[in-house]
Amino acid sequence: MAEVSLKSFIPESFSRSTADITGQIGLLRELIKVPLVVPLLRIAVYLGLVMSMIVSVERLYMLIVVIFVKLFKRKPEKRYIWEPVQDDVEIGNAAFPLVLVQIPMCNEKEVYKISIGAACNLSWPADRLLIQVLDDSSDIKDMIEKECIRKASKGINIRYQTRETRRGYKAGNLKEGMKHDYVKECEYVAIFDSDFRPEPDFLRRCIPFLMHNPELALVQARWKFVNSDECLSTRMQEMSLDYHFTFEQEAGSSTHAFFGFNGTGGVWRIAAINESGGWKARTTVEDMDLAVRAGLEGWKFLYLGDLQVKSELPSTFKAYRSQQHRWSCGPANLFRKTTMDIVRNKKVSVWKKVYVIYNFFFVKKIMVHMFNFFFYSVIFPLTVFFPEVEIPKWGTIYIPFIVTTLSSFGTPRSFHLLFYWIVFENVMAFHRTKATIIGLLEAKRANEWVVTQKLGDALKNKSNTEAAAPAKKVRFKLRDR
Template sequence: MQVYQLSIGAACGLSWPSDRIIIQVLDDSTDPTIKDLVELECQRWASKGINIRYEIRDNRNGYKAGALKEGMKRSYVKQCDYVAILDADFQPEPDFLWRTIPFLVHNPEVALVQARWKFVNADECLMTRMQEMSLDYHFTVEQEVGSSTHAFFGFNGTAGVWRISALNEAGGWKDRTTVEDMDLAVRASLKGWKFVYLGSLKVKNELPSTFKAYRFQQHRWSCGPANLFRKMAMEIIRNKKVTLWKKVHVIYSFFLVRKIVAHIVTFIFYCVVLPATVFVPEVTVPKWGAVYIPSIITVLNAVGTPRSLHLVVFWILFENVMSFHRTKATFIGLLEAGRVNEWIVTEKLGDALKVKASNKVPKKPKFRFGDRLHVLELGVGAYLFFCGCYDIAFGRNHYFMYLFAQAIAFFIMGFGYIGTFVPNS
């Protein structure tokens, strides 16, 4: 048995027999300086006897899916049974392979072993704390439950190990959407393969800490699933190898509820319809629909990160603002509009700011309109603020308490005072 590993990160510290692992570094960067640095690092590990291969492309066709597809074409891949995938900022522990490979060796029906993410910069700013709460719920509830009940759950694109035969049977990597990981997972599931989630195995990685980077990431994560649903809905329905219950679960629960309806309802109801009701006194929203049920759902979502329960109000306001971007991206994906295949690599700062701060005298940041002002957020914030003022003057439901708080959240993010700000030098 040999292990085939795709990685752009520092995976060379994995404790595994060197004659049973091939480390392939796929460098898809367009920066020649980065290419040189990565190649030198690979040469350094090769000089220590590590079986490492440095692969580059002369184009970025298909982005990450294209790079993965290209990597699988190499002749030495035929020697291997499994492929572990790790993005550039992921740092696996030395026992990563020892704890994942046995599930695949002893369970021939298992195609994927997915590890949990551990965030090294969750305390960097309030925005990273909010991301941690959302992603902890994803891992603690969605993936844990999916694995425990043998139901479908999606591949997260990194920190996972695939059985190559299952990957090939499912059709390999496809670049038709920006969520090649979810695409592969759905196709493999329709072929009858099972997935295992290891919540006890955590792989260190970094959260995007600038609002700009986070917006691009959330656009890709919201637009891609909606576009994949458009492309695969009929394929799922027509599939004869899976049960009706599994079809309903994938189409209704996984795609419609979690990837489409959740974003749209959150924004439309709480940022458009509910504020608009202050202008129409005849329309009343039951308290169970406006307050009680959403509060219960919010608390349940937040329990995955107990240390941040005191931030739950900020998290609600933050998620409502982000639902605006996710709704927009969802419609782009469903309609296959202009930015449907936009792929911008999520910027991770690492220790760049610390190094810069220690080596240079701080300069006064240069202000650029597009860097700090976001017109759409400011527009929604102005609408909510106006609704709040109207509710104070003529309303009777006291919605202004929520409306002003939500308007302030939109203003803060609209003026760019969220996350880590990197000034232009």
């Protein structure tokens, strides 16, 4: 057999090229561009355009649902029975169901008093309300316990519970809290993270829906952010989360009576939790896992967009990035674990299975992150260097315009910040895509849980202190700004 050399595969012009490395790289680029790079880039563009169509159609669909709800005034009170709970002269407070309020926390020194104080101010008969503070702390255990003792001395029915380990993190904490005997008498459980501040009438607005509609498992309230004006980062976060609550939660509640539990600011029927298998603590988004299992058992969910619970946004990029890693990695990992269970389930319709797998998981939790990163931050810029690959105007102008404009409807006051929001979301798309891939592959960081740092009144107190004290030179890390 004749000897085959590398020269037989390389054009003569290449061998006669100069020794200049830059020139050789440029020539090699020209050699592989037409037969390899351009076709692959065209395929990537087509896939990106398909994904952009899917995302835009999904967002238009949610917009239509929300407009329909607003125009025809399809308020929750019209779709479900709602009657206020009132005192009964004959039976007294027995007309009120016994409600458990759970407050899970872990070393949250700056905010632990916030939700404890708000829970104690709930407008509900004292003998029909049980507040349970679930503490995974090690550093501030004594501080939280003293606060609970102080509240109990005022006649408030409050219990303080701790654990030896943090196994299962927040879900493990909630699971442990449900094991106590006194919880068995409760019919409903309201869950508030340590920085959440429910209004006094919160239970009086939520509980009647659960009392008069036995098919309902969950009533979820909307989050309202007390520090949204703190910095540009919090304004961007507010825009993203307001869109989630205004469109995603409203559309899911109005059409399928199903959406993902946000983990806090909601009230569960305890019977629905038990029937769905309880808190399993198998993912970092156990709240969403429980919602999926409850939905597959046939339970319905209700979102109350008019009921707002004050909360706090992460003030630093580091804290926000850790939160987004958990929120992106967890759903992807849950999708991996539950897809076949959803397919095999016989208690819900085929249409609901398709909705949960395709719309709830694939489009909203997986594809949208990858699409935003790969199409706008990788494929789109690459086409600049390859004029042979063209992207139609509807893919470069109209679709992005529609998607971006719809995303701003949740927060009209920040419309003028859309440019910054686009840049901010493109940066976060990288982190979310990485976390999504980790969750799908169940890689090393798939079950990572970092408590999102909240500052509460620390910034205000710090500002007051610094105003009175001489200015000091402060050293900081850029990533912690």
